[in-house]
Amino acid sequence: MNMPIRKTFAVLLASAGLAAMVSAAPAWAVTPADTLVEGFAFDDIISVDPGEAFELSTAEITGNTYNMLVRINPENTAEVVNELAESWSVSDDKLTYTFKLKPGLKFASGNPITAEDVAFSMERAVKLDKSPAFLLTQFGLTGDNVTEKAKAVDPLTFTLTVDKPYAPSFVLNVLTATVASVVDKKLVMSKAQPVTPSEKYKYDTDFGNGFLKTGYAGSGPYKIMAWKANEAVVLEANPNYFGEKPKLKRVIYRYMKESSSQRLALEAGDIDVARNLEPGDMEAVSKKPGMVITSAPKGTVYFISFNQKNKDLAKPEVREALKYLIDYDAIGATLIKGVGTIHQTFLPAGQLGAIDDKPYKLDVAKAKELLAKAGLKDGFSVTFDVRNIQPVTGIAESFQQTAAQAGIKVEIIPGDGKQTLTKFRSRKHDLYIGQWGSDYFDPNSNAETFTSNTDNSDDSKNKTLAWRNAWDVPALTKETQSALLEPDAAKRAAIYQDLQKKVLADGPFAIIYQQVEIAGHSEKLKNFKLGPSFDTNFVYTISKD
Amino acid sequence: MTTGLDTPVLSRREWLLSDRPASRLQAQLGRAYMVWLRFSANRLALAGLGIILMLIVVALFADVLAPHNPVQGDLRNARLLPPGTGSYLLGTDDQGRDILSRLIHGSRLTLAVVVLVAIIAAPLGLLVGTVSGYAGGWVDAVLMRITDIFLAFPKLVLALAFVAALGPGIENAILAIALTSWPPYARMARAETLGVRHSDYIAAVRLMGASPFRIVLRHVMPMCLSSLIVRVTLDMAGIILTAAGLGFLGLGAQPPLPEWGAMIASGRRFILDQWWVATMPGIAILIVSLGFNLLGDGLRDALDPREAGQ
Numbered sequence: 001m002n003m004p005i006r007k008t009f010a011v012l013l014a015s016a017g018l019a020a021m022v023s024a025a026p027a028w029a030v031t032p033a034d035t036l037v038e039g040f041a042f043d044d045i046i047s048v049d050p051g052e053a054f055e056l057s058t059a060e061i062t063g064n065t066y067n068m069l070v071r072i073n074p075e076n077t078a079e080v081v082n083e084l085a086e087s088w089s090v091s092d093d094k095l096t097y098t099f100k101l102k103p104g105l106k107f108a109s110g111n112p113i114t115a116e117d118v119a120f121s122m123e124r125a126v127k128l129d130k131s132p133a134f135l136l137t138q139f140g141l142t143g144d145n146v147t148e149k150a151k152a153v154d155p156l157t158f159t160l161t162v163d164k165p166y167a168p169s170f171v172l173n174v175l176t177a178t179v180a181s182v183v184d185k186k187l188v189m190s191k192a193q194p195v196t197p198s199e200k201y202k203y204d205t206d207f208g209n210g211f212l213k214t215g216y217a218g219s220g221p222y223k224i225m226a227w228k229a230n231e232a233v234v235l236e237a238n239p240n241y242f243g244e245k246p247k248l249k250r251v252i253y254r255y256m257k258e259s260s261s262q263r264l265a266l267e268a269g270d271i272d273v274a275r276n277l278e279p280g281d282m283e284a285v286s287k288k289p290g291m292v293i294t295s296a297p298k299g300t301v302y303f304i305s306f307n308q309k310n311k312d313l314a315k316p317e318v319r320e321a322l323k324y325l326i327d328y329d330a331i332g333a334t335l336i337k338g339v340g341t342i343h344q345t346f347l348p349a350g351q352l353g354a355i356d357d358k359p360y361k362l363d364v365a366k367a368k369e370l371l372a373k374a375g376l377k378d379g380f381s382v383t384f385d386v387r388n389i390q391p392v393t394g395i396a397e398s399f400q401q402t403a404a405q406a407g408i409k410v411e412i413i414p415g416d417g418k419q420t421l422t423k424f425r426s427r428k429h430d431l432y433i434g435q436w437g438s439d440y441f442d443p444n445s446n447a448e449t450f451t452s453n454t455d456n457s458d459d460s461k462n463k464t465l466a467w468r469n470a471w472d473v474p475a476l477t478k479e480t481q482s483a484l485l486e487p488d489a490a491k492r493a494a495i496y497q498d499l500q501k502k503v504l505a506d507g508p509f510a511i512i513y514q515q516v517e518i519a520g521h522s523e524k525l526k527n528f529k530l531g532p533s534f535d536t537n538f539v540y541t542i543s544k545d
Numbered sequence: 546m547t548t549g550l551d552t553p554v555l556s557r558r559e560w561l562l563s564d565r566p567a568s569r570l571q572a573q574l575g576r577a578y579m580v581w582l583r584f585s586a587n588r589l590a591l592a593g594l595g596i597i598l599m600l601i602v603v604a605l606f607a608d609v610l611a612p613h614n615p616v617q618g619d620l621r622n623a624r625l626l627p628p629g630t631g632s633y634l635l636g637t638d639d640q641g642r643d644i645l646s647r648l649i650h651g652s653r654l655t656l657a658v659v660v661l662v663a664i665i666a667a668p669l670g671l672l673v674g675t676v677s678g679y680a681g682g683w684v685d686a687v688l689m690r691i692t693d694i695f696l697a698f699p700k701l702v703l704a705l706a707f708v709a710a711l712g713p714g715i716e717n718a719i720l721a722i723a724l725t726s727w728p729p730y731a732r733m734a735r736a737e738t739l740g741v742r743h744s745d746y747i748a749a750v751r752l753m754g755a756s757p758f759r760i761v762l763r764h765v766m767p768m769c770l771s772s773l774i775v776r777v778t779l780d781m782a783g784i785i786l787t788a789a790g791l792g793f794l795g796l797g798a799q800p801p802l803p804e805w806g807a808m809i810a811s812g813r814r815f816i817l818d819q820w821w822v823a824t825m826p827g828i829a830i831l832i833v834s835l836g837f838n839l840l841g842d843g844l845r846d847a848l849d850p851r852e853a854g855q
Contacts, residue, residue, distance in 0.1 A: 330621035
């Protein structure tokens, strides 16, 4: 009876071996020729409704699938170009903006794009009042007046009335944010769910928010076919798209969190693009034959901020000394190599009025001198709240070492993003390292947060970075507000330049670097580009060999 | 020079091994010598002892032994250098710090953790266990149920909860580990106490009017000591691993302290290309844990009264 069992076992073994070979085979598979597969950590997506989404990964999806009246020119970010709009004009009192739409455009559903749809998109964004709604409500739009202020005059004419004579460049820049994406009113309202009005939400419909959370009603080059949280986002070419047709039929974003797993998948050919490579993995990928790295500067700056409630940090000499205690050059050459460029002013390069002054470098002697002037010859102790994530942890440790050379004892308090941010927002930190990404492509987004503090009390409604560090600067606040109403672009730029110089010299912020987004991909991809903002990371230009 | 004594001269070994000790000191030394003989017959145990002695020496002379500053690195020129580059024998980490120097200074932290946890947890467990075992009744019930509660949680999970509540840091990590490691000692001490509480010598001491406090302290606790020492030594590897685990999770020692677990955590990002950053502290933890385990095993064999010749 021994033999048959052995035979069976041998057969089993052989089939197991075969099965292993068959299941191993897909590892060599290349991605389909008409499909782009990207490895992407998009765990931040909570909804793909353009009226609700305010996350970086979603911006990329929205940018590729929806159209807006106007859009930032990715080649020259100081310029706004027409998309759905054929032309626009502003009234002499600078309160009314009139947009003429291009005729004959269609949504992916086949419905025509009209001014009605544009007005409806604004109305629902304001009434839903989700995270990005402030972009529109800052112009004085409210749930009660939005139908009056943003309306369709005729099928191809849309007018927007704002409450103050803002600089037209500011208004147009804000309208390039994804919240102003135009949705298909007919389709959306047919899917809208009735809601019982309440104190908080006064309307009897959800304006299709439930449907659009995972659905699609746009007109962009690609359609959203599916979004499965932490699994995949699937886009498919939109046959009704009015512009240049996308080269690839399908784009699949595969959820991959770890840099190393993206690198391995890229090297194995399982994905075409790896989007979240860390510096070490990026360097390894760039050395592989047939692989290239594409990069683009983004509008996010990283900074260390000093809470002015701390009496040591409130001394101007100490603020300046700390800026001399960061080893910018070494950090730029190592910790953020490839993912950031050293940048010391609060406006990221590419925005109106941005200057690229870099007066600070590591200078321990100078810092000691300044500390002595402040009466702190022997240094002092200070705590430092740091989020447990690279590269900020590495930068914080490097700063800890260089600050120690001037006698400043830095105690790092690590925490996850929520912990450190909560402490920062309630002004209980000493030092804090964080980043600020522009909400829209206009200098006001950063200028407001770094220089404007309308009310320095603890229970203030204003939560700008200046407030979070208790930096009470009425003069700068006024200057920032004046820039908003300055119609002349050159003069406006001059105000922002002045503001940047003042923050650079005296502000409680040591701005360290501007983020550079990188992606590793095979040379076979043609026209792979990363845009200056997350909603301009277009995939429709990409083709494969 | 002769001493002028004419009594037959015993060699030191014979004096120690004499079965008719003339003084209490001689008896105690003789017993210790027996233990040492049994211990030293075990080569592995000696190796363990050697490792631990070396750890102590390295920790004591860290300032002299370390070739570089453990917390000041050269970020610009010496980042992630492989082992053997220039004066960096074990390579450098992502802040350009010498890994060997960090390991040498980290031995102080490791030793401090082990010693402090042992100093806190062992007496606590001993006290709870002996009192519980000697007193019996409701005291026993209450103390043992508290012990049960602590034993019901996995050690690392409980330590994590304590550190999360107390805030990250090496002192809190030590406290948390100590708070979670006393229950087994209490259990063991209670079992030993139950074994001796009805023996004749305890009854004799009680008849002489000794207070329960004195009995527990002077006559019960010493009986539990040898098994406690063995147990603590064997647990030290576990303590090191728990401390390293907390450091790895960012809850133990904080930067720039060169704690081995935290060093592994920061080296994990480079495991594909710069393997040495995480591997070197891992090897250090392995060697020291192994040392404590070998030492503990040897001590158990040597101290076990059932195998004792006397």
